[in-house]
Amino acid sequence: MSSSDPILGPILFLDDIRDGKMHLAALLIAPMGQKVPPVIVGDAPAEMVKLAEPAGKSIHRARFSVSLDQPSFYHWNGTDYALAGVPDGAGRLAFVSCNGEEHGDLDRDATERNAMWARLAAEHDEHPFSLILHGGDQVYADEATRGHPLSEDWPDRLPRDPSRADLASLRDHLRERFAERYITLYQAPEFAYIAARVPALMQWDDHDICDGWGSLQRSRTYSPVGQTLFEIAREAALLFQHGTVEGDLPARFRDPAGLHLGWSVSAPGLRILGPDLRSERTRREVMGKGGWQMMEDETRAASPGRTLVLSSVPLLGPRLSLLELLMVLTPRMQKYEDDLRDQWQSRAHRDSWLHMLELMARIADRADQQVTVLSGEIHLATRGEMSLPSGDTLHQLVASGISHRAPPKAWAKVLGALAMLGDSPLKGHSIRMARIPGQTQRYIAERNYLVLERKGEDWSAEWDFEAAGRSPALSL
Template sequence: MIDRILGPLLILDHVTDGQMHLAAIFVVPPGELPGPIDTGQQHVVPTYLLGYPGAEVFRARFSLPADGPSAYIWNGTTYDLAGLPDRNLRLAYASCNGEEHGDLTRDEAERNVMWARLGASHRKAPFSLLLHGGDQIYADEATKGHPLSEDWPDKIPRDPLPHDIADLRAYLRAGFLERYAVQLAQTDYAWLVARVPSLAQWDDHDICDGWGSLQRSRTYSPVGQCLFEVAREATLAFQHGTVAGDLPAKFMDPGGYHLGWQIQTPGLRLLAPDLRSERTRRQVMDEGGWNCIEAQAATPFPGRTLVMSSVPLLGPRLSVLEALMVLIPKMQKYEDDLRDQWQSRAHRASWQRMLRAMMTMQEAPGQDVTILSGEIHLATRATMAASNGEPMHQLVASGITHRSPPKGWARALGALSRLGETPLPGHPIRIRRIPGQRLRYVAQRNALILECKDGSWHAIWEFEQSGSSPPFQI
């Protein structure tokens, strides 16, 4: 049961005609109403969006100028926004906002130390957008406690009765609500997302660990499909401020079969394919997702395109590890983690197809592409050579609250990266060191800041122990 109004959580719907079209989300106790939003030009009363046991979700849609600072007022507080000024803006990117076990009971100050850092950075120089690169929640334990899903995904009932699935749906909905509401109630996170519009791309933990890389007998079972539907409903509400059938203009598929989206402002395009809705053990996206990505790649866009890939697009030869794990019984439980990666042997053709789309954009006159990735709980960067002599950069920031893995794992990946990888002939991939770091992979909690000044882009990593990295031009 929610005991107070949570929010606002500010989400960017789309940008058009010099206006940012925004959605503000509130989670409220049943029977209560969030007050109106005032922009000076609009007086917007939030309306009911979605109901959960013990809580209701309300949404206010409004617009503010995109070309400079603005503000809105709610409940007596003024929330200042930086806007999206042409050629001068700051963006923050974060991923892996939680942990697989015990995330709901972690100490708030310890858990959110990097959110506090981003808040402090925003106070000094405001962010225009907050990009969430996957695993905004860790829903892995939401299946625990119900007889149909207690042993998910190892054991599931073969043919559950409809009323049992209905009971499971209600149970899972309560679990997903709890995870999003607990996050929104935490001070440092809530302060930032009320002042910086969010754009999100989901990944497996927003559903369950390894979704799409598990056996089809699991994901296509009645229990698996119930889990996916509940997770998708929550993702639409809490990450995109909407419900099925009411998708804002940023989504590339109005029907919502996949949740890929794109946003354009002068000199900047943000592109986020959906790498989970259509994923199976043999494909990353279906033709709907591919058609949208390749149409964007074929459409000239002078300036910078930031492509969000929830799993790193440029990486080492993980197929080597994948082959070894199959041979070692104790390591086979990690097989779905490697199947999640673009570099998996099962996805090599898809990986090459995506890289060709990226090169189409990168090698076009007047265009630059940068890949933003998360998922691995480490920070790193990579380049891919392009025929025009300008490398395509990938920036990985992963573990905004997830504690980092052992440093030995970072060293092992660094050693593997020395083998190099060239999935497209003539376009070698290289893993590079972040400025100021000794190893190619950095085992610290981290977030990424992107700064554009007079059209020149720089990347800065914020690390939990070592602080800010020197700005790196991309």
């Protein structure tokens, strides 16, 4: 990138909602040494700071606030960018996940790769979105470890005792590679268009670090190389997924020190929770003390209206423990054990799963509160239901992926067959996987995104499929 290359951005993030305003951060990525025009709100420039200089770029952030419940706009570099706001009793939200693939993602044909982003951007022009929720795997960083002797064979082989100098070299290598991947994806016109006009809330998942992070053997994740990888992945996520850096987390984050990256925001009649299912994850626990405390606190807090809970890994699903047992007993299939251990339904996470299901039921137990879980990760679309003592239903909506190509239809059928068995892990709360309106199968092997719409106290959801098109609305 030369000094004459264009500046990438703005990329909008929702910092917080308070005092009747949306507090926003706009990320701008410029060639080194190039002056960045100010972001103008009203007649005044927003405060702008330089956050980092990775991969030969200069990354700046402007923070500003606009009305929460009214349309507004901001101005940058000759263009006015309209914002829909979050109207009281109205509004539309988009949910996406899995923006990439494990291998060769940066070499894909850009038009093919970003086809669903283009559709989402066109839909925004017709019916503007208030927010866009990113449910995990915003970037596939699995190949970032390549090209350095300490991490070339990660996670299969690791150096026994790397020196400080070698680890410093690895840190520089990973910092450059993570930045290159984020910047390449974010400069796609289809993504950049909507990112400048719809504030984002992001929750990370394993590929934002590496495939299976937290489900790998402890000898890998707690090794010097593993800890260096996590450190740089977290640094990149703060910068490119939240527009911030260490020690400067927005108010929506529960832990200012960032030991976990769980967050929550609230508007009239709407609360959105993004627990961190990766920072504290181990092979036995999905979250640590801080993450669980955040969810306990949110469960006790009164929040009339709809609570949307992002769970990057689907919370409701078929009895994958049966498939997991089969893989453990079959040597040729044991390489997939980590993939199943990533799931809430894994035998290793049974207690964590029951705990989270109980928390969801407790939120929904109040007469004036409803809860809906949004998930991605599986590269398929589906939905699930859990019965509640009140007679209401906890809905889970799965939309995945926005650019990851769908797995074989045979895999969707396998999961559909498992889902027919049903499950009741929490006494008195039966779980079933249901069909998306207009579909004959429980799992749909097509790229897709989800749209949530609010009209007064009523919410509905629609999936947009690459081939099948729009689903009929599902009342929530």
